[in-house]
Amino acid sequence: MSHLLDVEDLVLHHRVPRTIADRVARRPARVVRAVDGVSLHVDRGELVALVGESGSGKSSTAQSILGLVTPSHGTVRIDGSAIEGLGARAMRPWRRRMQMVLQDPYGSLDPRCTVASIVEEPLLIHRLGGSAEQRRAKAVDALERAGLRPAETFLPRRPRELSGGQRQRVAIAAGLVLDPSLLIADEPASMLDVSVRAGVLGLLRELCDSGETGILLITHDLATVAHYADRLAVMYLGRIVEEGPTRTVLEAPAHPYTRALMSSVLHPDPRERGSRVVLGGDVPDPGARPDGCAFHPRCPLADDGCRTTDPALGPVDQRPAGHSAACLRPLPAGHTTTAPAGRTTTPDLAGRAETPDPVLWPDRRNHMPGGTAGTLPPADPGAVPDPLPGGTVMP
Numbered sequence: 001m002s003h004l005l006d007v008e009d010l011v012l013h014h015r016v017p018r019t020i021a022d023r024v025a026r027r028p029a030r031v032v033r034a035v036d037g038v039s040l041h042v043d044r045g046e047l048v049a050l051v052g053e054s055g056s057g058k059s060s061t062a063q064s065i066l067g068l069v070t071p072s073h074g075t076v077r078i079d080g081s082a083i084e085g086l087g088a089r090a091m092r093p094w095r096r097r098m099q100m101v102l103q104d105p106y107g108s109l110d111p112r113c114t115v116a117s118i119v120e121e122p123l124l125i126h127r128l129g130g131s132a133e134q135r136r137a138k139a140v141d142a143l144e145r146a147g148l149r150p151a152e153t154f155l156p157r158r159p160r161e162l163s164g165g166q167r168q169r170v171a172i173a174a175g176l177v178l179d180p181s182l183l184i185a186d187e188p189a190s191m192l193d194v195s196v197r198a199g200v201l202g203l204l205r206e207l208c209d210s211g212e213t214g215i216l217l218i219t220h221d222l223a224t225v226a227h228y229a230d231r232l233a234v235m236y237l238g239r240i241v242e243e244g245p246t247r248t249v250l251e252a253p254a255h256p257y258t259r260a261l262m263s264s265v266l267h268p269d270p271r272e273r274g275s276r277v278v279l280g281g282d283v284p285d286p287g288a289r290p291d292g293c294a295f296h297p298r299c300p301l302a303d304d305g306c307r308t309t310d311p312a313l314g315p316v317d318q319r320p321a322g323h324s325a326a327c328l329r330p331l332p333a334g335h336t337t338t339a340p341a342g343r344t345t346t347p348d349l350a351g352r353a354e355t356p357d358p359v360l361w362p363d364r365r366n367h368m369p370g371g372t373a374g375t376l377p378p379a380d381p382g383a384v385p386d387p388l389p390g391g392t393v394m395p
């Protein structure tokens, strides 16, 4: 059976126009490889998280899937039908089935409009919903599904009369009113308070659990996804470097980049914070991708092979199935390491000050067992783990 969303070898290259300085120096136009061969799938009832630092290509992937930009290469299928490169008219029915929820509940809602007109607008754009009464009934239903109850009390309000969480729920309701099969949520909770964030993410989880909707959740924040996503795809410099069931990836991350991302999450237990690996530097310029493994300039495990060989995504282990990583030396699934003593602090990968997340942390069902955070693997996967000293800084 075909997947709800099936993306195969998606590539999006931007050609950056030459500046006057480039012309004077006779430099050729630069090509930014924002998405560089991404394959992923989402099924109905499934929440898949695409995780990575700023600039890794997450939003470009989403825009290519939605047809907001034309990918340079690759296939995007919805329920088995290829939709990439369709013109605006041909794309229209597919747009209805794929809705996007954006990061900014303040900027994405027109402050002059009422909640009723915001949620009914997609029906008017797509010429759906029938009479005014029928449209109103659909808006009420969508608001209730988005957790705004009783919906009638929200209809006449304007965005400024709502809290941040309520605004994001209105944005979600405006997506739901068209009954989409696929929701792409780009950092839907990152601008919300911690307590409100859990509510919005819980709502997305409930929508998936209803079985009809699949969600691709885009985030830089691994802690956000730990309790909500069925599967994780970790993105670095335009490519997926690790993917698998959330629990498997978090319990036994195989790629050093995934381990560094996990390490950037502040652990609530101070005794378990010592082994954090600070990921130094920024994501390299996608216009100048390093040779070999693109992560090697920041990877403390890189050897000569990593500088010359570009590893493909491959199975980490036979058990459990579906866990892949693009590393020459992935750790086998089930590998655990112990945390060394020590303490260091670091901003998270979005550059903000680190803040414990009391809402997301207490339930650690899907999180790694204590002691794995930030511990890097031994060079030889078969050898006894030799954790790095606390506060190791990746170059």
Ligand SMILES: Nc1ncnc2c1ncn2[C@@H]1O[C@H](COP(=O)(O)OP(=O)(O)OP(=O)(O)O)[C@@H](O)[C@H]1O
Residues within 6 Å of the ligand: 014, 015, 016, 032, 033, 034, 052, 053, 054, 055, 056, 057, 058, 059, 060, 061, 220, 285, 286
């Ligand atoms: N229109 C464009 N022209 C040139 N480069 C672009 C364009 N759009 C994106 N890029 C570059 O592509 C890379 C990936 O950008 P993208 O916004 O997809 O990353 P991201 O992971 O979503 O980051 P963020 O979380 O900050 O949105 C970045 O280096 C960005 O500068």
